[in-house]
Amino acid sequence: MTRQSLHIDWTACDGRGLCTELLGPLLVRDEWGYPRAAGYGSDVPIPGSFVADARDAVALCPRLALSLQEVRTPARS
Amino acid sequence: MAEAFWALGRATGVVSLVLFTVTVLLGILTRSGRPALGLPRFAVTLVHRNVSLLATVLVIIHVASLLADPYAQLRLVDVVVPFLGTAKPFWLGLGTFAFDLVLALVVTGLLRQRLGQRAFRFVHWFSYAMWPVAVLHTLGDGSDVGKSWLVLLLVLCVGSVLVSLAWRMSATFIEYQHTRFEEARR
Amino acid sequence: MSTVEMTIPRAAVAPPMGVNRLFAAGAPDLASHLARFGPAPLGLTPGQLLGELEASGLDGRGGAGFATWRKLAAARTSAGPTAYSAPVVIANGAEGEPMSAKDEILLRHAPHLVLDGLLLAAAVTGAREVHLYSGPVQLASVRRAIAERSDARGVILHEAPDYFVSGEASAVVSAIETGVAIPRDRRVRLAVSGLGGRPTVVSNVETLAHVALVARFGAAWFRSVGTDDSPGTRLLTVSGDAVDRKVIEATGGLPLAEALGAVGIDTSRLRAVLVGGYHGAWVPASDLWVRLSNRELEPYGTRPGAGILVALGEQHCGLAASVGIARYLAAQSARQCGPCVNGLPAMAEVLARLAAGGGSARLPDEVRRLAAVVTGRGACRHPDGTARFVLSTLEAFESDVRAHLAGYCEVTHP
Numbered sequence: 001m002t003r004q005s006l007h008i009d010w011t012a013c014d015g016r017g018l019c020t021e022l023l024g025p026l027l028v029r030d031e032w033g034y035p036r037a038a039g040y041g042s043d044v045p046i047p048g049s050f051v052a053d054a055r056d057a058v059a060l061c062p063r064l065a066l067s068l069q070e071v072r073t074p075a076r077s
Numbered sequence: 078m079a080e081a082f083w084a085l086g087r088a089t090g091v092v093s094l095v096l097f098t099v100t101v102l103l104g105i106l107t108r109s110g111r112p113a114l115g116l117p118r119f120a121v122t123l124v125h126r127n128v129s130l131l132a133t134v135l136v137i138i139h140v141a142s143l144l145a146d147p148y149a150q151l152r153l154v155d156v157v158v159p160f161l162g163t164a165k166p167f168w169l170g171l172g173t174f175a176f177d178l179v180l181a182l183v184v185t186g187l188l189r190q191r192l193g194q195r196a197f198r199f200v201h202w203f204s205y206a207m208w209p210v211a212v213l214h215t216l217g218d219g220s221d222v223g224k225s226w227l228v229l230l231l232v233l234c235v236g237s238v239l240v241s242l243a244w245r246m247s248a249t250f251i252e253y254q255h256t257r258f259e260e261a262r263r
Numbered sequence: 264m265s266t267v268e269m270t271i272p273r274a275a276v277a278p279p280m281g282v283n284r285l286f287a288a289g290a291p292d293l294a295s296h297l298a299r300f301g302p303a304p305l306g307l308t309p310g311q312l313l314g315e316l317e318a319s320g321l322d323g324r325g326g327a328g329f330a331t332w333r334k335l336a337a338a339r340t341s342a343g344p345t346a347y348s349a350p351v352v353i354a355n356g357a358e359g360e361p362m363s364a365k366d367e368i369l370l371r372h373a374p375h376l377v378l379d380g381l382l383l384a385a386a387v388t389g390a391r392e393v394h395l396y397s398g399p400v401q402l403a404s405v406r407r408a409i410a411e412r413s414d415a416r417g418v419i420l421h422e423a424p425d426y427f428v429s430g431e432a433s434a435v436v437s438a439i440e441t442g443v444a445i446p447r448d449r450r451v452r453l454a455v456s457g458l459g460g461r462p463t464v465v466s467n468v469e470t471l472a473h474v475a476l477v478a479r480f481g482a483a484w485f486r487s488v489g490t491d492d493s494p495g496t497r498l499l500t501v502s503g504d505a506v507d508r509k510v511i512e513a514t515g516g517l518p519l520a521e522a523l524g525a526v527g528i529d530t531s532r533l534r535a536v537l538v539g540g541y542h543g544a545w546v547p548a549s550d551l552w553v554r555l556s557n558r559e560l561e562p563y564g565t566r567p568g569a570g571i572l573v574a575l576g577e578q579h580c581g582l583a584a585s586v587g588i589a590r591y592l593a594a595q596s597a598r599q600c601g602p603c604v605n606g607l608p609a610m611a612e613v614l615a616r617l618a619a620g621g622g623s624a625r626l627p628d629e630v631r632r633l634a635a636v637v638t639g640r641g642a643c644r645h646p647d648g649t650a651r652f653v654l655s656t657l658e659a660f661e662s663d664v665r666a667h668l669a670g671y672c673e674v675t676h677p
């Protein structure tokens with residue numbers, strides 16, 4: 001099984017908050033404006049219903065800080 | 078017929094200048110990371126992009142119609158190589174120069190994902206060169222420059238960009254500046 | 264295990280006995296090195312050496328503690344057929360940790376062992392390019408060693424700047440690639456795509472020195488000292504009030520009290536010991552029986568890591584000492600990632616307010632919240648390590664926290 005995961009390049013992200021608008025409430029802004037997903041760091045699993053929005057966020061991030069990656073998840077038994 | 082091309086050329090020139098001004102304003106707004114006019118941030122970015130594309134289409138019509146107009150004495154080479162024109166070569170050259178910059182900005186903007194942020198940003202800084210050159214071209218080459226409506230329009234355009242530039246340089250520009258310890262190094 | 268052992272041609276020289284292994288040659292020159300250890304075995308196949316390393320249980324000595332054989336095998340598997348896709352091996356001797364000195368001592372006293380290990384790692388992975396990265400003093404020693412032998416001429420030397428994150432693996436790759444030692448974003452692991460896009464192994468110099476010994480004397484010899492989950496020996500850098508960064512070679516899984524006693528620290532007058540350096544955790548003085556092994560240190564949130572021990576005497580306030588470290592760490596952020604640049608100073612300042620005494624009872628929770636906010640949100644693990652250290656401060660000095668909130672300090676106003 002594969003799943004989409006959104007990778008945040010912190011060296012590029014400037015906390016402009018476009019992604020948090022598109023991917024709220026999955027992503028929220030921390031007190032300095034940078035995106036944050038509860039329980040996750042630089043790689044945020046994206047549920048199927050959010051994948052289209054995540055693609056938009058990748059395309060629109062003004063710093064090209066986002067990328068979508070396919071990650072293999074162990075098949076559920 | 079030639080009259081029509083001439084009129085079209087003039088009109089699209091002025092309108093595209095206004096649209097480029099709006100593009101610059103929206104670009105600065107995008108850079109600040111704020112929502113505006115009731116639009117969320119990503120929508121501001123989208124409007125910035127779409128207005129710039131519209132302005133580009135108009136400037137292409139502007140160039141094409143003046144190419145077609147015998148009175149304008151515009152040759153194909155003047156479309157891309159600046160300062161070779163027969164009539165008012167300097168002021169026309171500025172227009173050509175601005176046109177070249179617009180093409181570079183649009184192409185790198187559309188290929189941003191491919192090019193990477195560094196190259197995109199380097200070229201995008203030239204927006205701040207493109208816009209004043211376009212204004213100067215309008216001032217030097219525009220046939221309606223004496224008319225008060227155009228003067229008023231230019232004053233409005235220049236004024237609004239100057240005001241937003243001042244804001245751009247000010248300490249309150251970035252949305253979260255008050256809470257941030259320090260801006261990260263880029 | 265014995266079958267693997269049989270396949271290894273026995274070294275001509277008797278293996279070092281006891282714990283004095285890495286420095287057994289007694290002098291940094293090639294003649295002493297060869298006299299004590301013999302030449303590095305040439306006949307080993309990559310499979311043999313990897314098998315031996317796996318059996319030895321050798322893990323990385325730079326801090327992360329990743330299994331060495333696995334790291335080398337990963338780079339070997341990712342290798343492509345051309346010179347542009349052949350792996351790269353980098354010996355990492357940069358110790359940004361101010362409380363660590365073992366890599367410097369090792370490079371100055373046993374450079375040939377490190378070079379042997381580096382060349383063996385290159386052979387195992389099929390690397391065509393080999394680098395060594397460390398501070399200037401160590402480089403001088405390595406340069407002398409390279410001049411003494413003919414097989415290490417190809418090792419490319421790089422000087423490491425002296426700041427906390429300069430030894431982080433992706434910062435090492437950046438330093439070699441661009442000259443600027445700052446961590447970078449990693450979408451793929453370095454073992455797949457590192458220096459110039461090639462599979463890259465960044466290995467601590469002590470780890471490589473152990474590789475050189477395991478290749479000669481085998482896994483069974485390596486495991487003949489130490490414990491099951493912390494086999495062999497490891498270098499420790501121990502500091503205390505009267506002891507400044509003493510480096511010792513100790514058996515794996517040594518109890519903390521013994522490691523401290525070995526450098527003459529009076530363990531009866533301690534408040535706590537910082538284990539694993541500034542990205543590590545405090546172990547309270549009541550728990551000095553704890554062994555330096557992954558298993559026993561796990562409850563404290565740390566591991567032997569780079570072998571750094573800092574003893575805090577009982578006359579010091581644990582909170583005050585931790586504030587100093589937290590502030591130092593905040594200042595050492597490479598200033599690239601928003602949550603790290605902003606979050607670490609914020610966290611250090613809340614801790615400082617807590618230590619100043621008499622503050623709001625909500626301060627400890629605020630520290631915990633900020634620790635959760637920064638964790639995992641940087642291009643490198645600096646925010647994670649800093650958060651871990653700060654959280655361990657709240658835990659190890661729990662009674663001090665209560666005292667400070669009530670407005671007094673157990674140390675300065677008992």
Ligand code: SF4
Pocket residue numbers: 008012013014015016017018019020033034035060061062063064065066
């Ligand atoms: S849109 Fe890009 S720059 Fe803005 S907060 Fe999200 S990742 Fe960061």
Ligand code: SF4
Pocket residue numbers: 010428445446447595596597598599600601603604640641642643644645646
């Ligand atoms: S997490 Fe901090 S130290 Fe690491 S690269 Fe980012 S800013 Fe630098």
